[in-house]
Amino acid sequence: MIDSPFVPQPRALFIMLDKLRIVLIGTSHPGNIGGTARAMHNMGLADLALVAPRCEVYGSESHARASGADALVSNARVHATLEEAVSDCTFVVGASARVRHLPWPMLTPRALGERLPRECAPENARAALVFGREDSGMTNGELQRCHAHVHIPTNPDFSSLNLAAAVQVLAYECRLAFLGSDAEDTETPFGVEWDNPPATHDDLERFFEHLERTLIDIDFHDPDNPRQLMARLRRLFLRTHIDSMEMNILRGILGAVNKQSRALAARKDGDGNG
Structure with missing residues (x-):
C-alpha cells in the first residue's frame, strides 16, 4: 500500500518513528547526506546524526540531493564520536556487510523491523541505526558498541549498496513493522511491563x-x-x-x-x- 495524505496513519506509527535515529559515520560525500535525508523523509523519520563527517554537511549539494527533505539536513546534529551520537539510545544496531572474527548477534532487515517495536516500547527507549563510511564501513570498535548488527542480503556478485539506498531499505522495514504495531499493545521483551527503564x-x-x-x-x-x-x-x-x-x-x-x-x-x- 502506498501511503498518502488521504490514508490515516496510526498514532503508534508516529510515536515509534520519533524514537528512531539514523547515524552516519565519517560520510565523505555531501550527496549521500542529502540522499539519506530524502530516504528518511520518505519513511517518516526525522532524527539524523552525523559522526565526524569528512565533507561539507550543510552545503548546496546535500540540500539538492535531499529533494525536499532540506529540513532534515539543516537539523542534522554533528558529533565527534559514535558514543556521543548514541549516548541516550537504549538499542543500537550497526549496519555491516563484513564477516567478523568475533561473532555478534546478527539480524536481517525484516527481523530488525520486527524487533524494533518491542525495543521502542518503554517510555524512555530510543533506537539508533548506524551506518559506516562509504569506503570502509564501521570499525570493529564501533561495531562492538552496538547491541546487534544488521546485514542486507544483496547479490553476492554485486553487493555494494549506495549509503542512501541502504538507509532506505532499513527505514522501509522499520516503517512496515511500526505500521503493524500498536504503541499500547506492543509486546515487551519480557512479556510484562518492566519495572525500570532500560539502561542507555x-x-x-x-x-x-x-x-x-x-x-x-x-x-x-x-x-x-x-x-x-x-x-x-x-x-x-x-x-x-x-x-x-x-x-x-x-x-x-x-x-x-x-x-x-x-x-x-x-x-x-x-x-x-x-
Whole structure:
C-alpha cells in the first residue's frame, strides 16, 4: 500500500518513528547526506546524526540531493564520536556487510523491523541505526558498541549498496513493522511491563569503562594481552536487556570490589613497611 495524505496513519506509527535515529559515520560525500535525508523523509523519520563527517554537511549539494527533505539536513546534529551520537539510545544496531572474527548477534532487515517495536516500547527507549563510511564501513570498535548488527542480503556478485539506498531499505522495514504495531499493545521483551527503564548507551559505556578498570586492578585483565576479553564481555552484556536498576547494582558490585581491592593493597603495603 502506498501511503498518502488521504490514508490515516496510526498514532503508534508516529510515536515509534520519533524514537528512531539514523547515524552516519565519517560520510565523505555531501550527496549521500542529502540522499539519506530524502530516504528518511520518505519513511517518516526525522532524527539524523552525523559522526565526524569528512565533507561539507550543510552545503548546496546535500540540500539538492535531499529533494525536499532540506529540513532534515539543516537539523542534522554533528558529533565527534559514535558514543556521543548514541549516548541516550537504549538499542543500537550497526549496519555491516563484513564477516567478523568475533561473532555478534546478527539480524536481517525484516527481523530488525520486527524487533524494533518491542525495543521502542518503554517510555524512555530510543533506537539508533548506524551506518559506516562509504569506503570502509564501521570499525570493529564501533561495531562492538552496538547491541546487534544488521546485514542486507544483496547479490553476492554485486553487493555494494549506495549509503542512501541502504538507509532506505532499513527505514522501509522499520516503517512496515511500526505500521503493524500498536504503541499500547506492543509486546515487551519480557512479556510484562518492566519495572525500570532500560539502561542507555551512555550508562553501558560508563559500566564497561568501570568494569575494565576493575578487572585490571584485580589482575584478571591484561590490557597488553587482551585476548578479546572486553569484546566478549561487551557481547555478553549487550545481548541482555539491562535496566537502570540492574545497572546500578552492577556498578555497586564493582565499587565494592574496588573498595576491597584498595583495602587489600593497603594491608599489603602496611605489612611490607612493617
